[in-house]
Amino acid sequence: MNEGHETAQKSAIEKAPYMRFLGASMHHALVTTLRRKRTILAGVIALLPVVIPLLLTVFTEGAFGQEGNKLFVMLVEDIYVKALLPLLAMFFGTMLIGEDVESQTIPYLLTRPFPRSALVLGRFAAYMIIATALVLPGIFLTFAACTALGSFSFSPANLRLMLHYDGALIMGLMGYGAFCMWLGAFFKRPIIVGVTTLFGWQRLAFFVPGLIDFFTIEKYVTALLPPLAEARETPTLRTALAEFQKQQFLIGAAKSVAALCIITAAMIAITVFVVRWREYSQAKAMES
Amino acid sequence: MRRTRGRKSHRERRTILVLAAIVCVLAVAVLWARSRDPEALRPPPRPPEMQARTAAPENAYHVLGEALYLLPAENPMPKKYPVPGRPGLEAFYSTEVNSIARELDIWAPDDGPEVAAYLEQCQPAIEKAKQALACPYFLIPQEAGQAKRAIGDPAFTTLLHASCRHAWEIRNDKQTALDLFFDAVRLCRLLRQDGAANELSWIQSKEQNLWRQLADYVKETGDPAILNHALDRLMELEEPPPLDWNLILDAEWRSEWEYLERMRAQGSLQGPATLANVLRMRHERRMIRSIINKGGIWTQTLSLPYPRFEEALGGNPGGPLAAAKDYGGCESVWYRLWEAKLGQTCCAAMQRQLLLLALLELHRLDKGQYPEALAGAAAGRLEMLPVDPFTEEQFQYNPLTPERLLVSPGPKTYPRSLFRPDLNWRAEIVNGVVGIQTTPKED
Secondary structure: OHHHHHHHHHHHHHHOOHHHHHHHHHHHHHHHHHHOHHHHHHHHHHHHHHHHHHHHHHHOOOOOOOOHHHHHHHHHHHHHHHHHHHHHHHHHHHHHHHHHHHOOOHHHHHOOOOOHHHHHHHHHHHHHHHHHHHHHHHHHHHHHHHHOOOOOOOOHHHHHHHHHHHHHHHHHHHHHHHHHHHHHHHOOOHHHHHHHHHHHHHHHHHHOOOOHHHHOOHHHHHHHOOOOOOOOOOOEEEOOOOEEEOOOOOOOHHHHHHHHHHHHHHHHHHHHHHHHHOOOOOHHHHHO | OHHHHHHHHHHHHHHHHHHHHHHHHHHHHHHHHHHOOOOOOOOOOOOHHHHHHHHOOOEHHHHHHHHHHHOOOOOOOOOEEEOOOOOOOEEEOOOOOOOHHHHHOOOOOOOOHHHHHHHHHOHHHHHHHHHHOOOOEOOOOOOOOHHHHHHHOOHHHHHHHHHHHHHHHHOOOHHHHHHHHHHHHHHHHHHOOOOOHHHHHHHHHHHHHHHHHHHHHHHHOOOHHHHHHHHHHHHHOOOOOOOOHHHHHHHHHHHHHHHHHHHHHHOOOOHHHHHHHHHHHHHHHHHHHHHHHHHHHHHHHHOOOHHHHHHHHHHOOOOHHHHHHHOOHHHOHHHHHHHHHHHHHHHHHHHHHHHHHHHHHHHHHHHOOOOOOHHHHHOOOOOOOOOEOOOOEOOEEOOOOHHHOEEEOOOOOOHHHHOOOOEEEEEEEEOOEEEEEEEEOOO
16 A cells, blocks of 8 residues: 555656646645735734834924934834844744644645655745745835935935845845744744744844854844945943943855855755654644 | 635635735825925925025124134132121122122122123123124024024123123213113114014013113213213114014924924923924914915004004904914913014113103203103104104103103003903003003902
């Protein structure tokens, strides 16, 4: 029986091209993700920063009223890059494999005649489509809302600035998404590990002296951000004894892109490896 | 089976539609925000020709700014003086209210060397400030910020007033004192060209103090030469042109805006309070401007002579009286405009009374008594007698009661009576001095 099944699987794999498997996996992940109400919640969260400049145009004048540029940069760099990117990646990334693991439906999925790598890659592609579709309109609307404030307009230079941020955010989504997908595939409680790593470790590594911050994704995403007139903040750590200034080791944009691509590829490869080798079936699942 | 599939496909469509709807709503909000005038809550900028005037070197603001730098950095240090009646005991000198030293914030007697030395040190600044009197206008730049306080506030008028008093009362140099006095009056009139109604009240009260001072000097001096000198200067001094109410409204708005910005920068005003204030300012000014500009009726009303202005004040139900009550009470712009109008009229009445008072005193010194009619004093000196701006008739003249020699009944309605209707308000001008009396109303 088993022999016959394996033979059929092999022949199915041989007959169907790899891209078809990938497409099917992506479509399945897309549809299942879009059916979740939490996707709407994630979309609302991703669009929330747009409300800030809108409220500022109505309710305040003066300092912020004249600083559309400053506000846009602040919203993208502080809210999107530092908070929303890891949050969305955790939201969707851990779900890609983790949801099936948690609901114990992954054994059924893995019995399908699919290459495991196509399954993982297809899901990752679906994540990228959804996350990008949520973030990019948010960035554009934030940009447009900031132009309603002073000293910021729909000029080619400002549009280039927005596109630059879009590129950096897509790269960030890629890195964070691959990492979170691995978390979902590997850990039993991926959200806890994700929060600890992305919001705990990354923050801590940013302040610890030395090269430890190279072991964070944020380091590479931040390096991709457009250099603006505003000075990049120098991280300072206030302690009971004194205030230390951390020496920053800067990294170029090309190296950051390469690093993010390597991280993504490595994480996808590890996830494929984990999905291939990890024993997901449990007695409870089998019973059910 | 078909139903289940249909429901399932509906769910992902629902997600897409909900998210698309949110994006559309936000996009509409963005379009609305972009279509709004970002400067709508801000005070209107000055017209280009006014901005050019503001930046021009003929603007007295720049000259006064230079004069400010010539003032001494510090007041004299207080030193101990012997306590009268207690030999061997010394203490810091305590100045009296209305003394010259207190006006200059110096802890010394008016005739002390500190006051004289300080005024001597201020001489270059005073001379520079006098150059501003030759300037055709005074306009505070909108970006002036804190500097506005120093220059816009009547600091130099205070200095000129103190110098005038020192020259008259201590040095007995009355000619110089009178020159300084009239320089101070002219400076007041120059400063009020930019004035927001609020600052205008300050400047007008300063001018009223100056006229009160001159009234005392005119009454106490028995020197015809000094009186003649004062009379000549009074006749030379032209009455200021009527105030531009649109300009005042804009200046008032700017002044309040700067105040709010300052408060917010200091952290003493939070967002909602700022918004409430800004919206109130905008609404009130729009409302007032619409009333003022409505057929030009109110523009004319505000520039009317005081008796007709008062008639319009009480006669129109939608006019300033109702608006002052409805919009913020004492904080209302209407109320401030009304006070500014009253202040301007009081200053005019005081100036005219002092002109007549100088003539009457000269007549008394010459003939030994006051003339029977005002025309007798003005004969050969004035072509026509100045009239009371509050009644547009001649001032009440009482030669038999010198303490009420010249009387103007003042306004029929005093602005503060709006908020204290339980009191009878009376603000008459007697011998060049405004006196406000309040008595409880009898039910």
